[in-house]
Amino acid sequence: MALPLGLDIALAHLLHRRRQTLVSLLGVSLGVAFFIGISAMMQGFQKDFIARIIDVQPNIIVKDEVRSAPRQPVERLYPDAAVELRGLKPREEVRGIRGARNMLASLEEMPGVHVAPALSGNLLLRFGGKDVSVNVTGIDPPRERRVTHLEKDLLSGSLDALYTTSNAVILGEGVAAKAGIRTGDLISAVSPVGVMMKLKVVGIFRSNITLMDNFEVYVLLKKAQILANRPNVINRLNIRLDDVEQAAPLAAAIERQYGYRSESWQEQSKNVLGIFVIQNAIMYSTVSAILIVACFGIFNVISTVVFEKTRDIGILKSMGFRDKDIRRIFVMEGLMVGVLGTLIGWLMGWGLIEFMASLKFNMEGFVKAEGFILYRTPLHYVISAAMAIVSATLAAWIPARRASRLNPVDIVRGAG
Amino acid sequence: MTAAIEARSLSRELTGPVPVTLVRDIDLVVEPGEFVAITGPSGSGKSSLLYLLGLLDRPTGGEVLVRGEPTAALTPDQLAAIRLARIGFVFQFHFLLPEFSCLANVEIPIRRLGRLSAAQARDRAAGLLDSLELADHRKKLPEQLSGGQRQRVAIARALANDPPLILADEPTGNLDTRTAHLVFELFGTLAREQGRSIVVVTHDTELAHLADRRVHLVDGRIVP
Numbered sequence: 262m263a264l265p266l267g268l269d270i271a272l273a274h275l276l277h278r279r280r281q282t283l284v285s286l287l288g289v290s291l292g293v294a295f296f297i298g299i300s301a302m303m304q305g306f307q308k309d310f311i312a313r314i315i316d317v318q319p320n321i322i323v324k325d326e327v328r329s330a331p332r333q334p335v336e337r338l339y340p341d342a343a344v345e346l347r348g349l350k351p352r353e354e355v356r357g358i359r360g361a362r363n364m365l366a367s368l369e370e371m372p373g374v375h376v377a378p379a380l381s382g383n384l385l386l387r388f389g390g391k392d393v394s395v396n397v398t399g400i401d402p403p404r405e406r407r408v409t410h411l412e413k414d415l416l417s418g419s420l421d422a423l424y425t426t427s428n429a430v431i432l433g434e435g436v437a438a439k440a441g442i443r444t445g446d447l448i449s450a451v452s453p454v455g456v457m458m459k460l461k462v463v464g465i466f467r468s469n470i471t472l473m474d475n476f477e478v479y480v481l482l483k484k485a486q487i488l489a490n491r492p493n494v495i496n497r498l499n500i501r502l503d504d505v506e507q508a509a510p511l512a513a514a515i516e517r518q519y520g521y522r523s524e525s526w527q528e529q530s531k532n533v534l535g536i537f538v539i540q541n542a543i544m545y546s547t548v549s550a551i552l553i554v555a556c557f558g559i560f561n562v563i564s565t566v567v568f569e570k571t572r573d574i575g576i577l578k579s580m581g582f583r584d585k586d587i588r589r590i591f592v593m594e595g596l597m598v599g600v601l602g603t604l605i606g607w608l609m610g611w612g613l614i615e616f617m618a619s620l621k622f623n624m625e626g627f628v629k630a631e632g633f634i635l636y637r638t639p640l641h642y643v644i645s646a647a648m649a650i651v652s653a654t655l656a657a658w659i660p661a662r663r664a665s666r667l668n669p670v671d672i673v674r675g676a677g
Numbered sequence: 678m679t680a681a682i683e684a685r686s687l688s689r690e691l692t693g694p695v696p697v698t699l700v701r702d703i704d705l706v707v708e709p710g711e712f713v714a715i716t717g718p719s720g721s722g723k724s725s726l727l728y729l730l731g732l733l734d735r736p737t738g739g740e741v742l743v744r745g746e747p748t749a750a751l752t753p754d755q756l757a758a759i760r761l762a763r764i765g766f767v768f769q770f771h772f773l774l775p776e777f778s779c780l781a782n783v784e785i786p787i788r789r790l791g792r793l794s795a796a797q798a799r800d801r802a803a804g805l806l807d808s809l810e811l812a813d814h815r816k817k818l819p820e821q822l823s824g825g826q827r828q829r830v831a832i833a834r835a836l837a838n839d840p841p842l843i844l845a846d847e848p849t850g851n852l853d854t855r856t857a858h859l860v861f862e863l864f865g866t867l868a869r870e871q872g873r874s875i876v877v878v879t880h881d882t883e884l885a886h887l888a889d890r891r892v893h894l895v896d897g898r899i900v901p
C-alpha cells in the first residue's frame with residue numbers, strides 16, 4: 262500500500278460513501294459509453310453517406326440554369342440609379358446549355374477532370390396497367406462510365422447494351438419493383454411533350470441511394486433528346502474529379518466563366534449535410550446532459566463527504582495540512598470517479614459498438630444498409646475521456662474549495 | 678536559552694455586532710522541557726490561548742514567537758509547515774480518522790512531512806504506539822478502542838514528527854481519573870526525559886499540580 266497520502270485519504274472517503282460513489286461512477290461510465298457508441302454509429306453513417314455521394318453522384322453538376330435573373334438593359338445602363346423593375350417577364354430561354362459541346366471539350370482538357378453530358382427530364386412509364394413517373398437521363402456511355410457509378414451498380418445487363426439494343430433503357434431497382442418490370446420487358450413511355458416510345462429494359466441498377474433507385478432511368482443521349490423533342494440539346498454536364506476536394510473551387514470557376522449554375526457535391530447534398538450538423542448537435546447535447554447529471558452526482562458525493570468529514574478536515578489542518586493539500590484530496594476524489602468512470606465507460610462503449618456491429622437488419626432511409634455502419638476511432642475514446650475527467654474535476658472543485666477554506670479553530674472548538 | 682514558545686501581550690478579539698475578547702494582554706514564556714498547565718473557569722479563554730500558541734488562530738494584538746522567531750508575517754502555508762514539524766496537538770476529542778487503523782493514523786503526519794521513507798514512517802509510528810503500550814492495537818480501527826486508548830493514539834500522532842512543543846486542550850476531559858493521571862504522567866515524562874515543552878489546558882486542579890508550573894486564566898487574562 263504505497264499510495265500517496267492524499268490519494269489514501271481520498272479513497273477512504275469514497276469507500277465510506279460507497280453507494281453514492283457507485284451511482285456517480287455509473288453516471289460517468291454511461292456518458293462515456295453512450296458518447297463512444299453513438300459517435301461510432303452516427304459518424305459511421307455520415308462518413309459512409311458522404312463517401313457514397315462522392316462516389317455515386319457527380320462531383321460537380323453543371324445545370325442549364327442561372328442563379329439570378331439576368332440584369333435588364335436599363336439596369337446595365339444606369340448601374341447607380343435607383344431603378345426598380347416590377348412585373349418583369351423574362352424571355353423563355355430555350356432550356357439547355359448553350360455551347361455545351363465547346364464547354365465539354367475545354368473542360369475535358371483540364372487534367373484530372375472527367376465530364377459526361379446528359380439530358381434529363383420527366384417520363385411516364387406504363388407497364389401492365391401501372392404508371393410510374395420517373396426521371397429519365399440521356400447519357401453517353403463511354404463518358405458516363407468515367408464519371409458515374411452507374412455501370413458498377415448494374416445488377417444485370419451492361420451499359421453497352423444501350424447501343425446494341427434499340428430503344429434500350431436501364432431502370433433503377435425501385436422503379437422496376439414498383440411496376441413489376443424485369444430485364445427484357447418492353448414498356449411504353451410517354452414524355453411531357455407527348456412523344457411516345459416503346460423501351461426495352463436491358464439493365465437494372467442499385468445504387469443504394471433510395472431516391473435514385475426509385476426514380477432514375479437511363480437511355481442513350483440521343484433517345485432522350487428525341488423524347489424531349491430537343492435535338493442536340495444537353496442540359497447537364499456531370500463532372501468527376503480525381504481530387505474531390507477541388508469540387509467547390511472548380512464549380513465556382515465554371516459558374517464564373519460560363520454563367521451556368523454549377524453545383525459541387527457539397528452543395529447538392531446541402532440539406533443532408535445540414536441534417537448531419539443538427540444530428541451531431543443533438544448527440545453532443547444528449548451526452549453532455551448525461552455527463553452533467555453524472556457531475557451532479559459527483560458534486561453530491563463530495564459535498565456530502567466534506568460535510569461528514571468536517572472533523573477530519575479540522576484535525577488535518579491543525580496537524581499542518583495546507584489549504585491546497587485539503588483541496589487536492591477532494592479534487593482527487595472527483596478525478597478518481599472521473600478516471601475510473603471513463604475506464605468502465607470505455608469498456609461499455611466498446612461493448613456497445615461490438616453489439617451494434619453484430620446486429621443485422623434492413624434499413625431504408627437516405628441510403629440502404631444491412632446494419633449499422635460503425636466508425637471506430639481512438640479519437641472518440643480520447644474526447645470522451647477528456648470530457649468526463651474535466652467535468653468530474655470541475656464538479657469536485659466547488660466542494661473541495663469549500664473544504665479547504667474551513668477554519669480548523671471553528672471545528673476543534675465546536676467538537677471539543 | 679530561547680523559549681520554545683512565547684506570547685507577547687497577546688490579544689484576540691472577535692469583531693461583530695457584539696465584539697468578544699477571547700484573551701487579553703497575555704505574556705507567557707514556555708522554556709524547552711517545561712510542562713505548563715493552563716487552568717481557569719469555563720469560558721476564560723484557555724482554548725483560545727492554546728489555538729493562538731499553536732498558530733491555528735491569529736492574534737488581533739501582540740505576537741507569538743516560536744523559538745524566538747516572530748510569526749506575524751508568515752503566510753498560512755508557512756504556519757502550516759511549522760505546525761507540521763514543530764507542534765503536536767491533542768484535543769479533548771481524539772479526532773482520529775475513523776477509516777484508518779491506529780498505525781495509519783499515526784503515520785499521517787509523518788507521511789505529510791515526507792522526511793522518512795514509507796518503511797521508516799511505519800517503524801516510527803509502530804515504535805510510538807509501542808511506547809504508549811498500544812502495541813497490540815496497531816491494526817485496530819479507532820472505534821475498536823477504549824476512550825483512553827484512543828487518546829493515547831492521538832498523543833502518539835501528536836508526537837509523530839518528534840515536535841519540540843505539545844499543546845493539549847483538556848486531553849483527559851473524557852477519561853476516568855486513573856487514566857487521566859496516566860496521561861499527565863506521560864506528559865511529565867515527555868517533558869523531563871525528552872526535553873519537550875508541554876502546554877496542557879485542564880480545569881482539574883489536582884492534575885494541574887503534576888505540571889511544573891500553572892497559569893491561571895480568568896476572563897481572558899492571566900491572574901497570579
Ligand SMILES: Nc1ncnc2c1ncn2[C@@H]1O[C@H](COP(=O)(O)OP(=O)(O)OP(=O)(O)O)[C@@H](O)[C@H]1O
Pocket residue numbers: 674691697698699717718719720721722723724725726880
Ligand atoms: N465564535 C465565537 N463567538 C462568540 N464567542 C465566542 C466564540 N468562540 C469563543 N467565544 C467565547 O470566548 C470565550 C473563551 O472561549 P474558550 O473556548 O477559549 O474558553 P475555555 O476557557 O476554553 O472554556 P472551556 O473550559 O469551557 O473549554 C468564551 O466566553 C466563549 O463563549
Ligand SMILES: [Mg+2]
Pocket residue numbers: 677723724725846
Ligand atoms: Mg476550552
